[in-house]
Every structure is written in C-alpha cells, then in structure tokens.
Amino acid sequence: VEAAKADGRWARAYSAKEMTIPPDLQAAIDADPKAKAMLAGLSAQNRFALTFRTHNMKTEAGRRKKIADLVEMLKRGETIHPQKRA
Helix, strand or coil, X not given: CHHHHHHCHHHHCCCCCCCCCCHHHHHHHHXXXXXXXXXXXXXXXXXXXXXXXXXXXXXXXXXXXXXXXHHHHHHCCCCCCCCCCC
C-alpha cells in the first residue's frame, strides 16, 4: 500500500461504481455534436470502457491522445463493445 501511495497507483485506483466520465473527456465529447449524440446512446458497458481507458493513461500526452482518439471513434459512430439492440 505504501509503495502504491508513493508512486501514484493508489490515487489512480478506482471503484467501478464510482467511476464517472472525467471532465476533460466530457468536455471533448461535448465540443462535438456527433460525439455527444453518440455518447447519449451508449450502454453502461461502453461508457465505462471510455472512462476506464482515459483513467488508465499514465502520461498527460497519452491521455490527450486517447481522448482525441475516443472522440473520433464516437464521431464515426463506433463503440468499443458491441451495443445491444433494444
């Protein structure tokens, strides 16, 4: 535990029930109408996948690139996991 606290892993740890879309990812999605519309229809599994992938980036540059890639994916109408049809 002490080693994890010292190197930042402890702070990056999360509870799946508490995980929400990070503000920087949300802002990037909100800035694009297609991505925003796509996000509104995502399953909980796909919203979690977006959040998890953003949350686990180790560098700020990597995080920015991941966010840009995820927004582009949403703009194309793609998802990480297949969406179940209602």
